[in-house]
Amino acid sequence: MSDHPTMPAEDDDMLAAEVALGLVEGEARDAARARMLQDRAFARRVADWQERFVAMTDDITPVNAPARSRKALMARLFSARRVPLMQRLWVWQGISFAALAAVAFLAVPLLQEPTVPTQGEVYATRMAAEDSALELLAVMDMSRGDIALRRVSGAAPEGRVLELWAILPERAPISLGVLPDGDVSRVALPADLAAEAAQITLAITDEPPGGAPGGVPTGSVMAAGAVAEL
Amino acid sequence: MNSDREEIERLIAQVAMGDRAAFEALYDRVSAKLFGVSLRVLDTRAAAEDAMQDTFVKIWNNADRYQANGLSPMTWLITIARNTAIDRLRATRKGHQDIDTPGLELAAPGPNPEQSAVAASEATRLTGCLDGLEADRGAAIRGAYLEGASYADLAERFNVPLNTMRTWLRRGLMSLRECMSI
Numbered sequence: 001m002s003d004h005p006t007m008p009a010e011d012d013d014m015l016a017a018e019v020a021l022g023l024v025e026g027e028a029r030d031a032a033r034a035r036m037l038q039d040r041a042f043a044r045r046v047a048d049w050q051e052r053f054v055a056m057t058d059d060i061t062p063v064n065a066p067a068r069s070r071k072a073l074m075a076r077l078f079s080a081r082r083v084p085l086m087q088r089l090w091v092w093q094g095i096s097f098a099a100l101a102a103v104a105f106l107a108v109p110l111l112q113e114p115t116v117p118t119q120g121e122v123y124a125t126r127m128a129a130e131d132s133a134l135e136l137l138a139v140m141d142m143s144r145g146d147i148a149l150r151r152v153s154g155a156a157p158e159g160r161v162l163e164l165w166a167i168l169p170e171r172a173p174i175s176l177g178v179l180p181d182g183d184v185s186r187v188a189l190p191a192d193l194a195a196e197a198a199q200i201t202l203a204i205t206d207e208p209p210g211g212a213p214g215g216v217p218t219g220s221v222m223a224a225g226a227v228a229e230l
Numbered sequence: 231m232n233s234d235r236e237e238i239e240r241l242i243a244q245v246a247m248g249d250r251a252a253f254e255a256l257y258d259r260v261s262a263k264l265f266g267v268s269l270r271v272l273d274t275r276a277a278a279e280d281a282m283q284d285t286f287v288k289i290w291n292n293a294d295r296y297q298a299n300g301l302s303p304m305t306w307l308i309t310i311a312r313n314t315a316i317d318r319l320r321a322t323r324k325g326h327q328d329i330d331t332p333g334l335e336l337a338a339p340g341p342n343p344e345q346s347a348v349a350a351s352e353a354t355r356l357t358g359c360l361d362g363l364e365a366d367r368g369a370a371i372r373g374a375y376l377e378g379a380s381y382a383d384l385a386e387r388f389n390v391p392l393n394t395m396r397t398w399l400r401r402g403l404m405s406l407r408e409c410m411s412i
Contacts, residue, residue: 010404014400014404017403017407018400021371021374021375022313022374022378023380023399025381043299044300047300047301050309052406052407053356053375054304054308055354055357056356056357056360056372056375056376057263057266057267057270057312058356060266060267060270061266062262062263062265062266063262063265063266063269064261064265065262065265065282069261069265069279069282069283070257070261072283073257073283073286073287074254076287077286077290078250
């Protein structure tokens with residue numbers, strides 16, 4: 001690049017102009033980038049050229065972008081939907097700081113690809129109750145239409161099963177089914193509950209084997225928690 | 231003009247603090263200009279819309295580095311829009327490399343970077359100075375800036391060897407700088 005080794009400043013300034021235009025390629029470009037980080041005078045030259053060249057846009061007429069563009073941008077930047085689920089769990093306010101590490105650990109088996117942004121709302125809750133050792137973490141993933149559950153502690157009383165309920169204001173408890181044995185399970189969320197998802201309180205009762213007769217809870221509430229959006 | 235500049239600088243500073251309302255205000259203030267620039271480079275509306283969205287994502291993510299680069303606020307914003315649009319234009323080409331976004335890698339951040347020495351009055355002389363250059367040189371500089379043409383593209387366009395093209399363009403840049411600083 002050194003056509004005039006006796007005029008290094010001049011060469012620098014031409015190189016700076018080429019950088020500003022995007023004409024520097026390959027290794028020379030990498031070198032120029034590295035230099036801009038360390039050599040403030042050189043970075044200054046590049047900025048000066050950018051300041052000069054920008055005048056080429058002076059006669060470009062402003063054009064209003066369509067409203068959908070603005071909407072899409074704001075959704076892209078600010079919608080929680082773009083945030084990976086694990087990240088949402090970390091910022092979840094509904095759980096104590098001390099439990100965060102446990103949540104992260106517990107959440108992993110719930111989520112198949114925890115770092116992939118999920119497209120729908122996600123709600124979560126920690127289900128517990130006084131006088132009960134049973135504790136579960138529940139994550140409602142609306143894009144999948146299901147609830148992932150992870151048992152933290154406790155179990156069904158001898159000879160009983162655990163049944164999951166969705167509780168909504170002014171409605172009878174809606175059975176989401178008997179929980180299978182095991183610490184981790186997935187339960188489908190009925191599609192007609194999706195619109196009211198944010199208001200759901202999840203509860204678990206102990207019921208006779210086979211589940212609550214007649215679809216009405218009969219046992220005691222062993223754990224419950226209102227969902228919060230992540 | 232000065233109050234415009236201060237207002238936009240204030241908005242960028244607020245955006246740097248993560249202020250969404252300021253970001254929306256900044257968008258409403260400058261998006262039409264940036265969309266115009268994207269359209270000028272990219273021709274198709276869909277590509278220009280995408281490029282402008284990418285531009286604003288970069289603005290949101292890098293506003294905290296704006297102070298470090300010494301550019302005037304509109305230059306910073308327009309340069310991001312221009313570079314983003316040209317990166318998109320070049321993305322289809324072989325061996326594509328992104329242009330740097332100003333503020334990303336420009337200058338080690340310092341407490342009080344000096345503002346660009348290039349005065350606004352100097353910058354406004356650019357168009358006249360470009361027109362005053364030998365026709366091909368002015369066209370080459372415009373081609374590089376507004377169309378993202380590489381040296382190889384320009385050499386082909388003007389039907390000269392690559393090294394000749396480089397020499398031409400550098401001479402053009404020197405004349406340009408001289409003309410603008412008078």
